[in-house]
Amino acid sequence: MTKPVPPSGPNxxxxxxxxxxxxxxxxLFAKKGYRGTSMRDxxxxxxxxxxxxxxxxxxxxxxxxxxxNAALDRAEERIAAAVRAQSDPWARLYAACATLxxxxxxxxxxxxxxxxxxxxxPDDVREQLIARRDRFEGLFRSLVxxxxxxxxxxxxxxxxxxxxxxxxxxxxxxxxxxxxxxxxAQIVAVFRHE
Amino acid sequence: MTKPVPPSGPNxxxxxxxxxxxxxxxxLFAKKGYRGTSMRDxxxxxxxxxxxxxxxxxxxxxxxxxxxNAALDRAEERIAAAVRAQSDPWARLYAACATLxxxxxxxxxxxxxxxxxxxxxPDDVREQLIARRDRFEGLFRSLVxxxxxxxxxxxxxxxxxxxxxxxxxxxxxxxxxxxxxxxxAQIVAVFRHE
DNA sequence: CCTACCGATCGGTAGG
DNA sequence: CCTACCGATCGGTAGG
Numbered sequence: 001m002t003k004p005v006p007p008s009g010p011n012x013x014x015x016x017x018x019x020x021x022x023x024x025x026x027x028l029f030a031k032k033g034y035r036g037t038s039m040r041d042x043x044x045x046x047x048x049x050x051x052x053x054x055x056x057x058x059x060x061x062x063x064x065x066x067x068x069n070a071a072l073d074r075a076e077e078r079i080a081a082a083v084r085a086q087s088d089p090w091a092r093l094y095a096a097c098a099t100l101x102x103x104x105x106x107x108x109x110x111x112x113x114x115x116x117x118x119x120x121x122p123d124d125v126r127e128q129l130i131a132r133r134d135r136f137e138g139l140f141r142s143l144v145x146x147x148x149x150x151x152x153x154x155x156x157x158x159x160x161x162x163x164x165x166x167x168x169x170x171x172x173x174x175x176x177x178x179x180x181x182x183x184x185a186q187i188v189a190v191f192r193h194e
Numbered sequence: 195m196t197k198p199v200p201p202s203g204p205n206x207x208x209x210x211x212x213x214x215x216x217x218x219x220x221x222l223f224a225k226k227g228y229r230g231t232s233m234r235d236x237x238x239x240x241x242x243x244x245x246x247x248x249x250x251x252x253x254x255x256x257x258x259x260x261x262x263n264a265a266l267d268r269a270e271e272r273i274a275a276a277v278r279a280q281s282d283p284w285a286r287l288y289a290a291c292a293t294l295x296x297x298x299x300x301x302x303x304x305x306x307x308x309x310x311x312x313x314x315x316p317d318d319v320r321e322q323l324i325a326r327r328d329r330f331e332g333l334f335r336s337l338v339x340x341x342x343x344x345x346x347x348x349x350x351x352x353x354x355x356x357x358x359x360x361x362x363x364x365x366x367x368x369x370x371x372x373x374x375x376x377x378x379a380q381i382v383a384v385f386r387h388e
Numbered sequence: 389c390c391t392a393c394c395g396a397t398c399g400g401t402a403g404g
Numbered sequence: 405c406c407t408a409c410c411g412a413t414c415g416g417t418a419g420g
Binding site for chain 2: 032033035036116117119120152153154157158160161163164165167168169171172178183186187189190191193
């Protein structure tokens, strides 16, 4: 309960409180969804009234978009790094899937880009989310391009199926039994054709 | 604007109005989600104030559960019939997938069992939805059991992946280019291993 | 960061 | 099926 802040002024790390609030908000959004999370809920977890949050953020919409995009930024970096370390096309695909699932299935994941409830978000927010997500998915576009797939398989549908599969995993996965990497291995096993 | 109802009493099809309201509600729930659809929205589409709906339904929760379960009832029947007509395991799986996607991807589908927004629903409603859905998914359990899959593939995960894939399709599918049956064919092509 | 409040909207009800 | 309303909750703001 000690407050190591010199009496001469406020904390010299000005945005650590903000970061704390962002983490709380990310967890609540991930667990209860956009509409299911009120500013008062976020405030409660932060030990503050809902209205007080507006000193740190501009609006609920802006908060959500910021969290979503930051999560995709980090995910993109990690996946790109994991893919870079592999050269075989299937190994690269597996590296991407395992990294993405590792992020999305992490228990307290503040990086959860699982805000696929695009339907419960205001229209202008949805547009921003979709634009960012489309860019993210471009990463998988080139990975699928590299694969030596049999001719009858349509690469465009294949990519949609794979991405949908990865995004859907968080809905049925329950931690404990299987590690994210094992799920990724099974997904790649199913999607592997040559 | 004529009302072909004898002056001696009310309409002799007592629940056709109710059925009408159920269809409207199903469409709104499918398009805007549970929380995104207000009783006033439903009333507006039905040409009535929100409060007036309570002569036909007990509560918003009960309405949603009724629609969800009725949709799964009908889907189950159609899929069972389609599967019954096939004997080859992969043909049976394809029949089930094509029928389910035909239902879920139909443009104005009032049968859309796409209420996978289990997160935006009250807890006790969610329990009922999940119970019904688990029963529905049992249908696919036996279909996967029949498949001559290679040993390294885990049937339990495989079934989860397949169901997740089918449920996720409605999120990215856009009518016009590809028919539901073609999506089903591609899904089965990806999931086909022996 | 709080008090106190705004206008809007929600599911639902009483009483006709 | 409407009028009129209930208590609750929402995102957000003014003023300190």
